Amino acid sequence: MLNSLIYNRLYTWYEINHRILPWRETEDPYFIWLSEIILQQTRVAQGMEYYLRFIARWPKVEDLAAADEAEVLREWQGLGYYSRARNLHKASQMIVSSQKSQVESGEQSAYSFPKTFDEIRALPGIGDYTAGAIASFAYNLPYPAMDGNVYRVVARLLDIDEPFDTTAGKKRFHKEIELLLDRANPRLFNSAIMEFGALYCTPVLGDACETCPLNEICLGHLHNTAELLPVRKPRPKVRDRWFTYHIYVQVKKENEAYTLIQRRENPKDIWYHLYEFPYEEHADEPTTEMTNAQSPMTHIVHVLSHQKIHARFIVHRVQKMPEIPGTMLIRWDDLDDYALSRLTLRALDTMRSILPR
Ligand code: SF4
Incomplete structure (x- = not known):
């Protein structure tokens, strides 16, 4: 009834x-x-x-x-x-x-x-x-x-x-x-x-x-x-993580730019199989000395459901690419062909005025 x-x-x-x-x-x-x-x-x-x-x-x-x-x-x-x-x-x-x-x-x-x-x-x-x-x-x-x-x-x-x-x-x-x-x-x-x-x-x-x-x-x-109403159970604590990303830019002849990217390979971690710039993760908030003050840099805080990512992106303009295991060299213009993490897209957007077009 x-x-x-x-x-x-x-x-x-x-x-x-x-x-x-x-x-x-x-x-x-x-x-x-x-x-x-x-x-x-x-x-x-x-x-x-x-x-x-x-x-x-x-x-x-x-x-x-x-x-x-x-x-x-x-x-x-x-x-x-x-x-x-x-x-x-x-x-x-x-x-x-x-x-x-x-x-x-x-x-x-x-x-x-x-x-x-x-x-x-x-x-x-x-x-x-x-x-x-x-x-x-x-x-x-x-x-x-x-x-x-x-x-x-x-x-x-x-x-x-x-x-x-x-x-x-x-x-x-x-x-x-x-x-x-x-x-x-x-x-x-x-x-x-x-x-x-x-x-x-x-x-x-x-x-x-x-x-x-x-x-x-x-x-x-x-x-x-x-x-x-409705009532939720108390939320779990959000975990803070600190990443430093390195955007290497090498401009070759005819103004063709190249960069290094790598794929995330840990299925238990965030962004499995997505591509990003090479990075290191720090156990704690990194000190400023760890940054080369000459390089352009941006900070982005990216919030996920259980993690808060504090990311620094540093641009390195290089004559020769460093050799970093697990990375691949691609043309800058081909970045769009790879599934990039949302954080990487945000960084590209924020830093677009100083990055190759
Ligand atoms: S169903 Fe929702 S909108 Fe309707 S009286 Fe109940 S609480 Fe209010």
Whole structure:
């Protein structure tokens, strides 16, 4: 009874207010998957551009599987959290290799995206939320899709002050959303509650509750706790790291400039397989004597979810390139062909007036 009331009010609101988003206008699971991975930790406006580029360049899962990882990372450049791109690529290859023999023998006419929640959930880079989103949006299967917006709406509707990001909290919220889910219309339910959280029941409420279609039954509103919800567990301490990057510039004849770059090779560290200028990491904040005062330099503080990178970029104009193991010599103009870390892009932008064009 209460659920039917929530569905009626929510769907009416959704009908009038929802945004037209290309990934909500399709039932193609591959497109929905791309959009969901791109939109993790990314705003819709920024993600849209990447989504359109990805589907234009790799319109089918087998196209993405056939791409080089470097190309995928290059296309992902600027979005951050590069493990998402690597997993996307790896998952596409797993899908293709598991169906290759059936497609080649003609037993199956084309490659297809997995169709059950468990098969989708088993792909790299896919957690419960993304599996639920693909299963419901593409196949209308009755699985919830709990993103941050949905946690907020559920916490407020039911006045839950337990942190939603602990194991026990996740279990509790999952149980509640299972009870709330509209099993007859999971696609519509998930779309509507997510959009309602994204556009209406937002972190800062203002006077939204006064005219909210759910205010008569929203316990957070009735108990005056809505603005305090949802509750998170205390954040882990952010780790400070200090890097000194060296931008070597060698200008050869006809004004052709060269530089050295290297690829990050530690899969457990940040920016795995992205390219940067050679650097050293310091155990502590470096002293100023470590810098050659004659060289142009810039400082950038780059904040990631659990790390704060304090970076210094020093430009060295050289006649002869130093020999640094693990680096490669490239033409300056070819820098664009490599997937560079966001920090490197920021440095190039900040120092553009003193770097080759
Ligand atoms: S009444 Fe307020 S807190 Fe409750 S669902 Fe509506 S906007 Fe959110």
